[in-house]
Amino acid sequence: MFQFQRTMGLAKTIITFTKNIRKVRHFRYFTSYRPNNSHTIFALSSGSGKCGVAVIRISGPKAKLAIERIVGDKANIKLKPRTAALLKLYEPNTQEMLDKALVLWFPGPHSFTGEDIVEFHVHGGSAVISSVLTALGSIAGLKPAQPGEFAKQAFVNGKLDLTEVEGLGDLIHAETEVQRRQALRQMGGELGQIYSQWRTRLIKCLANTEAFIDFHEEENIEDDILDSVIAEISKIKNEVSAHLQDCRHGERRRDGLHVVIIGEPNVGKSSLLNAICQRPAAIVSTIAGTTRDVVETALNIAGYPVLLSDTAGLQNTSDVVEKEGILRAMARATAADLKIIVLDISKHANILLTSPSFENFIASYMGCLGVLQDQIDDSNISKSAPGFFSQLKSENQKTIFKTAGETDTYITFFKSFEEQSSISKKLRTFDLSNILIVVNKSDMVADNKILDFIQAHSDVMCRISCKSGDGFDSFMKKLVERIQNLCGNPTVGSPSLTQARHRHHLNKCQQYLTEFPPYLQNDVVMAAEKLRLAVRELANITGAVSTEDVLDVIFRDFCIGK
Ligand SMILES: Nc1nc2c(ncn2[C@@H]2O[C@H](COP(=O)(O)OP(=O)(O)OP(=O)(O)O)[C@@H](O)[C@H]2O)c(=O)[nH]1
Ligand SMILES: [K+]
Numbered sequence: 340m341f342q343f344q345r346t347m348g349l350a351k352t353i354i355t356f357t358k359n360i361r362k363v364r365h366f367r368y369f370t371s372y373r374p375n376n377s378h379t380i381f382a383l384s385s386g387s388g389k390c391g392v393a394v395i396r397i398s399g400p401k402a403k404l405a406i407e408r409i410v411g412d413k414a415n416i417k418l419k420p421r422t423a424a425l426l427k428l429y430e431p432n433t434q435e436m437l438d439k440a441l442v443l444w445f446p447g448p449h450s451f452t453g454e455d456i457v458e459f460h461v462h463g464g465s466a467v468i469s470s471v472l473t474a475l476g477s478i479a480g481l482k483p484a485q486p487g488e489f490a491k492q493a494f495v496n497g498k499l500d501l502t503e504v505e506g507l508g509d510l511i512h513a514e515t516e517v518q519r520r521q522a523l524r525q526m527g528g529e530l531g532q533i534y535s536q537w538r539t540r541l542i543k544c545l546a547n548t549e550a551f552i553d554f555h556e557e558e559n560i561e562d563d564i565l566d567s568v569i570a571e572i573s574k575i576k577n578e579v580s581a582h583l584q585d586c587r588h589g590e591r592r593r594d595g596l597h598v599v600i601i602g603e604p605n606v607g608k609s610s611l612l613n614a615i616c617q618r619p620a621a622i623v624s625t626i627a628g629t630t631r632d633v634v635e636t637a638l639n640i641a642g643y644p645v646l647l648s649d650t651a652g653l654q655n656t657s658d659v660v661e662k663e664g665i666l667r668a669m670a671r672a673t674a675a676d677l678k679i680i681v682l683d684i685s686k687h688a689n690i691l692l693t694s695p696s697f698e699n700f701i702a703s704y705m706g707c708l709g710v711l712q713d714q715i716d717d718s719n720i721s722k723s724a725p726g727f728f729s730q731l732k733s734e735n736q737k738t739i740f741k742t743a744g745e746t747d748t749y750i751t752f753f754k755s756f757e758e759q760s761s762i763s764k765k766l767r768t769f770d771l772s773n774i775l776i777v778v779n780k781s782d783m784v785a786d787n788k789i790l791d792f793i794q795a796h797s798d799v800m801c802r803i804s805c806k807s808g809d810g811f812d813s814f815m816k817k818l819v820e821r822i823q824n825l826c827g828n829p830t831v832g833s834p835s836l837t838q839a840r841h842r843h844h845l846n847k848c849q850q851y852l853t854e855f856p857p858y859l860q861n862d863v864v865m866a867a868e869k870l871r872l873a874v875r876e877l878a879n880i881t882g883a884v885s886t887e888d889v890l891d892v893i894f895r896d897f898c899i900g901k
């Protein structure tokens with residue numbers, strides 16, 4: 340019991356019940372899944388292909404034996420922990436020399452995996468590598484590592500929790516600066532610590548609740564014990580909520596920000612995509628409807644990972660293939676983190692100038708394109724303008740695209756918005772943080788009024804020419820600012836969750852914590868069960884409790900040798 344109290348640092352209340360300890364419920368939530376994994380594994384840990392130096396790693400109880408078999412007696416004399424020694428490697432059966440290598444010896448538990456580890460830094464030719472791997476395979480008790488098996492050993496031996504393992508995986512896959520910084524921070528354990536401290540605090544609440552259940556009838560238990568539990572749980576719930584409301588910053592930084600280019604046909608969407616990624620990724624032509632499918636490119640923009648998509652021009656069409664392309668474009672635009680809406684100055688200048696207000700302009704143009712429907716409050720709209728908007732909602736392709744490209748109709752559209760003052764109000768609340776309007780082909784029109792209009796709305800609008808390159812630098816500056824705002828800084832503030840898996844368990848944890856107080860009124864035992872489930876959800880994130888299935892999913896993404 341003493342050990343138990345000391346380990347968990349439980350609330351004082353619990354300590355007063357040692358004599359009745361046999362009654363305390365079993366603390367199932369302390370159990371962790373630690374599969375017995377004592378075999379010795381080996382693999383090439385550096386990348387494949389010809390290279391100057393290749394690193395072959397061995398981890399497990401027979402690592403020492405492996406050095407003795409491959410290096411011979413000299414190994415024992417020359418090898419000091421964590422110090423490199425230049426030694427000859429031999430085939431253990433024929434004694435043929437294989438290579439001269441740097442050999443490093445990391446005795447467990449002070450190693451990456453917690454097991455004994457040996458590293459051979461051999462010459463990086465494929466024949467050298469395969470001869471050493473074959474020699475290792477011939478030693479009884481050694482087996483080739485599965486993908487991610489070194490990291491799994493580290494997890495099993497308590498060297499890394501699951502969020503740290505994920506951080507390590509992300510670091511290996513990081514392609515941009517921001518991904519690298521975020522992964523490094525997660526691998527350092529900061530994210531895991533947030534979840535662990537919530538879990539520890541919830542375990543204390545659970546222990547107090549269970550103490551109440553077990554002893555409140557016979558012992559002089561403090562009356563307000565449950566009040567303090569309720570207060571603490573409400574505090575934790577608020578902290579989890581704040582952590583969840585992070586605008587998906589961490590996930591965007593890990594998986595890439597989705598940016599979609601949309602607009603009418605021939606406005607220069609594909610030209611813009613090509614200019615941003617500096618290669619002819621999408622076909623450009625004078626024919627309206629050139630782009631049919633979504634053209635996606637993965638880019639590194641100012642250190643942020645971005646998935647930039649060019650889409651089919653939005654218009655009414657009877658062509659079934661183009662129609663499908665338009666549906667895909669709209670689906671992409673709806674799901675995107677940032678929409679770049681492209682206009683053609685030679686075609687849309689008139690709308691810009693005759694618009695009664697900027698909001699109306701945006702609403703009418705994008706309403707016509709059918710891309711802001713997700714931001715329009717349905718109920719309000721159907722009340723205010725049942726005919727117009729319900730038609731727009733339900734038949735957005737059929738009805739709206741019929742009119743696309745006709746300036747007069749746009750003007751009629753936004754004038755009708757203006758007449759509906761309640762709708763206008765709604766439109767003014769559009770979230771402009773995820774929209775960037777690009778007025779292209781500025782080489783074709785040089786009208787001061789238009790330039791002034793664009794300048795007056797420079798927070799969401801810019802003018803460029805994909806043809807001459809004019810305005811492109813300031814567009815890119817604006818784009819980078821948007822991306823920075825949408826992704827946040829990975830090294831500032833508390834660390835963000837980075838995976839849908841974290842979000843899933845945190846949402847479930849929240850749900851159980853919400854259910855706790857109402858249950859407490861009628862059924863304390865059930866309330867305690869809710870708390871236990873909440874603790875379990877947090878334990879799932881860090882791997883304090885996990886199943887083989889979960890581990891398989893996480894380690895599967897690693898390559899062999901990691
Ligand atoms: N003058 C001028 N022409 C441009 C500019 N940008 C693009 N164009 C031309 O406009 C035409 C259409 O360009 P695209 O990039 O194919 O347009 P899009 O929006 O992708 O067209 P769709 O895929 O058919 O929807 C091409 O002939 C381009 O060369 C520009 O800044 N100035
Ligand atoms: K085109």
Ligand SMILES: [Mg+2]
Pocket residue numbers: 608609610621622623629630649650652
């Ligand atoms: Mg195109």
